[in-house]
Amino acid sequence: MSQVGGAQVAQERAGWVRVPVGDGAVRWATRGKCLRVLVVVHNVTSATRLLDVLPLFDGDLRIQLLATCPESSAFSAGTADLLAGTGVPVLPWDQAVETPVDLAVSASFGGQLEFLRGKLTILSHGVGYTKRLATPDTGHRIGIGIGG
Secondary structure, eight states: OEEETTEEEOOOOTTOOOSSSSTTGGGGOSSSOOEEEEEEOOSHHHHHHHHHHGGGGTTOTTEEEEEEOOOOOTTOTTHHHHHHTTOSOEEOHHHHHHSOOSEEEESOSOSOGGGSSSEEEEOOOSTTTTOOOOOOOOSOOOSOOSOO
16 A cells, blocks of 8 residues: 555556455455455366366355466466456466465465465375376396397
């Protein structure tokens, strides 16, 4: 906020969402205090997993869903378009890390998740995503002969 002629004026940051979480958003609120759930989408692959869980929040007026993309994935092409079709307000990453949330849900460990202001849960975004690979065999191959 800054003082201009004795009145406080909110300084809008370029691209930041004003409603439902921006400065002065309370003025436009049509319902009381809501729990904020932030969906952190790194790429289309993680988005498909997160879209599987969004219906859990459908119709619950106690929850305000938000989304953001930390733009930390090399495979982020198409993510913004996919998020735009969800109807969930999409916060720029800088705004997301400044917005207190009750829960942040991600399907990736990537990015700077430690900067989020709320509890964080990580969902697996596919079979084998968190599995450990066996150590490759570095021994000599046995039983393979050339020419007999």
